Amino acid sequence: MDPERSKNWNIASRAVHAGERPARPEFTPVVTPIYPGSAYLYEDIEVMDTALAGAEGRYVYTRYGNPTTSALEAAICELEGTRAAVAFSSGMSALHAAIMTSVTPGAAIVASQDLYGATSSMLSGFMREWGCIVETVDTLDLAAVAEAVARLEPALIICEVISNPLMRVSDIPAIVDIARTVRATVLVDATFSPLLYQPAADGVQLVVHSLTKYIGGHGDVTGGVVATTALRRQKLSEFAKMGGAILGPFESWLALRGFKTLPLRMRRQCDNAAIVAAALAQHPCISHVNYPGLPSHPSHATARKLFADRGYGGMISFDIRDGGREQAFAFLEALKLVVPATSLGDVYSLSLYPAMSSHRSLSADERAAIGIGEGLLRVSVGIEDPHDIIADIDQALHVATRSG
Ligand SMILES: Cc1ncc(COP(=O)(O)O)c(C=O)c1O
Structure with a gap:
């Protein structure tokens, strides 16, 4: 606010305009600022006219x-x-x-x-x-x-x-x-x-x-x-x-x-997921693991072709051996580190039950027809220590299958 312009204004007017529309700074913020304003101002209304006409870089x-x-x-x-x-x-x-x-x-x-x-x-x-x-x-x-x-x-x-x-x-x-x-x-x-x-x-x-x-x-x-x-x-x-x-x-x-930090996170999540998938593939309480980085996955060759050496992603799913809804719920409830929540891709590991979430609108038979069993769980592997993730899944599997 220009003090010359506002010096005779009442405090009600000055309160509204004080601190706003400062002169254009001579510095450049290192990080892009958050611009919360809904409208933008141009001293030259001709320039505003070009902005309204859609000129590049004008708001x-x-x-x-x-x-x-x-x-x-x-x-x-x-x-x-x-x-x-x-x-x-x-x-x-x-x-x-x-x-x-x-x-x-x-x-x-x-x-x-x-x-x-x-x-x-x-x-x-x-x-x-x-x-x-x-x-x-x-x-x-x-x-x-x-x-x-x-x-x-x-x-x-x-x-x-x-x-x-x-x-x-x-x-x-x-x-x-x-x-x-x-x-x-x-x-x-x-x-x-x-x-x-x-x-x-x-x-x-x-x-x-x-x-x-x-x-x-x-x-x-x-x-x-x-x-x-x-x-x-x-x-x-x-x-x-x-x-x-x-x-x-x-x-x-x-x-x-x-x-x-996406490149750092993605690298770590891919590395972690590869370690977790390999461990789960050996787990006695799991009958099948879906991870495109595993040579047993039907898409492994396509994944290698597309992803080269960049990794196979951070998403894994697996079937609890002879498991169904009861075991899947018990697994989610028993998790201590992995968060049982409906999202993916976060820094922390997440797990969900597709039959309850993404595929709940399908019947069990419809799910089975596309390969989604009632004991299938999904894990989005985070950036934690992979051995802590494996240990948590392991203990939750033992609780779920009452084999521990
Ligand atoms: C593959 C995929 N596409 C799109 C979406 C929708 O994204 P949003 O929840 O941000 O609308 C999701 C959400 O889970 C997703 O998994």
Whole structure:
């Protein structure tokens, strides 16, 4: 506030304006500040006019763009090697925006049968009601993908790099090749696999992350982002602006801070998960372990092709031997270090029961048909000491199976 301007104002006016709109600083903050303001000011109204017209790097209203959120979007471009990224208020709103900007009513969508539950529900519910033809396929069966794509000529193909909860890995480059035959857009949800693989380098146009998971990494932010081409950015930004599901500045800042340690965390989580998976594969109370880093996993070869030496992710699932709901509940209750909560990708290890959470809308028979047994548990391996994680799972398994 300019003291000359305000010197005759009443305290009621000075209280409102005091301390605000300081002169432009000569220093540069080392860390991007959180810009909470909903509106931005330009001394020159001509400049404000260009800002309202959408000039690059100018801000007028936070729903149209925010400097803290732009900083996060620039970081996501680094992560995915894309020209553009648009942040949203959750992983689901990012997926919604990516889907809605790629199809029109009547269009066909070919989707993986293994998608995250809410994504599947959005496709089979809202998108069908909206007039889209949605067909699900096993994206590991490339012949089935090619057949569905040739028959439906979809506008959009959707899959995940690593699926939940069986950790099946889709051959994304092969799916892009199939998509090219009908000029379909490919959307890949890479939430489980940041840094392991960059789908855009193989021609994927829309790469989605739930920032809530590995990128945020600390269980304290909900957000999503679409990394994309320069061409698609405009439409996605318009969708964010009109739909309004933008990521707030504080959440953007948290996700940006999380991103700084993503390479360190991801490396440690992959290393820990490999150690934990190897130990669980030998455990007498476990009949089967799903981890793409294990040579026994059906996706091991695809995972090696896609991830090279970057690791196989931090997600594991396993079946309690002869276990069901009772043993799974007992296991979750007995955990002391691993947190029994519905998320993943955090610094601390987490475990959940898919039959109770992500796949609860399916019947036990439907779950069995896609390989999800009633004794299947999922663990998101954190950055703790891997031997402490193994010891905790071991004691909880013994409690659950009453064998200890
Ligand atoms: C693979 C995947 N995609 C998307 C989402 C949705 O993310 P959010 O909860 O941030 O909306 C999740 C949430 O668990 C997920 O696991």
